[in-house]
Amino acid sequence: ETGVTQTPRHLVMGMTNKKSLKCEQHLGHNAMYWYKQSAKKPLELMFVYNFKEQTENNSVPSRFSPECPNSSHLFLHLHTLQPEDSALYLCASSPHVGNTEAFFGQGTRLTVV
Amino acid sequence: SQQGEEDPQALSIQEGENATMNCSYKTSINNLQWYRQNSGRGLVHLILIRSNEREKHSGRLRVTLDTSKKSSSLLITASRAADTASYFCATNGGETSGSRLTFGEGTQLTVNP
Numbered sequence: 001e002t003g004v005t006q007t008p009r010h011l012v013m014g015m016t017n018k019k020s021l022k023c024e025q026h027l028g029h030n031a032m033y034w035y036k037q038s039a040k041k042p043l044e045l046m047f048v049y050n051f052k053e054q055t056e057n058n059s060v061p062s063r064f065s066p067e068c069p070n071s072s073h074l075f076l077h078l079h080t081l082q083p084e085d086s087a088l089y090l091c092a093s094s095p096h097v098g099n100t101e102a103f104f105g106q107g108t109r110l111t112v113v
Numbered sequence: 114s115q116q117g118e119e120d121p122q123a124l125s126i127q128e129g130e131n132a133t134m135n136c137s138y139k140t141s142i143n144n145l146q147w148y149r150q151n152s153g154r155g156l157v158h159l160i161l162i163r164s165n166e167r168e169k170h171s172g173r174l175r176v177t178l179d180t181s182k183k184s185s186s187l188l189i190t191a192s193r194a195a196d197t198a199s200y201f202c203a204t205n206g207g208e209t210s211g212s213r214l215t216f217g218e219g220t221q222l223t224v225n226p
Contacts, residue, residue: 002155002157004155006155040218041218042201042215042216042217042218042219043156043201043216045213045214045215048213056213088153090155090156092156098205100161101146101158101161102156102158102214103158104148104155104156104157104158105155106154106155107153107154107155109153
């Protein structure tokens with residue numbers, strides 16, 4: 001256990017559905033991240049939050065909408081996704097945004113049908 | 114542009130042998146980190162080496178960093194079947210990446226019993 005918990009672990013959704021991914025960390029970290037991991041591709045950083053404020057949006061389509069109500073919780077709201085959005089979505093946290101290690105959750109395996 | 118690139122993409126060895134994985138990167142860094150990922154799971158941080166360090170050890174892991182060649186290597190000694198996983202290098206800092214972690218595509222290590 002890394003102290004970062006993601007739910008659900010698996011999600012199958014249709015292209016017209018709306019769903020949300022949840023991430024929670026109990027490490028007292030101030031920075032949280034969403035990454036996308038597709039087959040045969042490097043991890044792609046999607047969003048960065050520092051002290052609940054979004055500090056980076058890596059040109060992510062608007063059908064992905066992040067929300068960070070506090071430093072311990074991070075959500076990724078999904079709507080009208082495409083089949084190519086199927087991937088492993090990983091949440092991570094770190095003490096602060098900077099030169100420190102990241103702690104990852106187990107990921108949500110998303111399949112868009 | 115992609116920062117960390119691991120080599121080889123796949124490595125298969127026998128239990129007890131040593132495994133060496135290499136990582137090259139393009140721009141200056143503040144530190145380089147190695148992560149491990151079991152199939153379909155989250156990433157686990159293994160070791161962080163700072164740009165002013167040349168070598169670091171942690172248990173059976175040995176990491177080297179050559180900033181003049183912009184390369185790093187991860188050595189796992191006396192490998193075990195449980196070491197089977199994907200291994201990623203990630204660079205942190207530098208002119209183009211700022212404070213974000215930029216991952217390579219990973220090396221898939223298989224340790225045969």
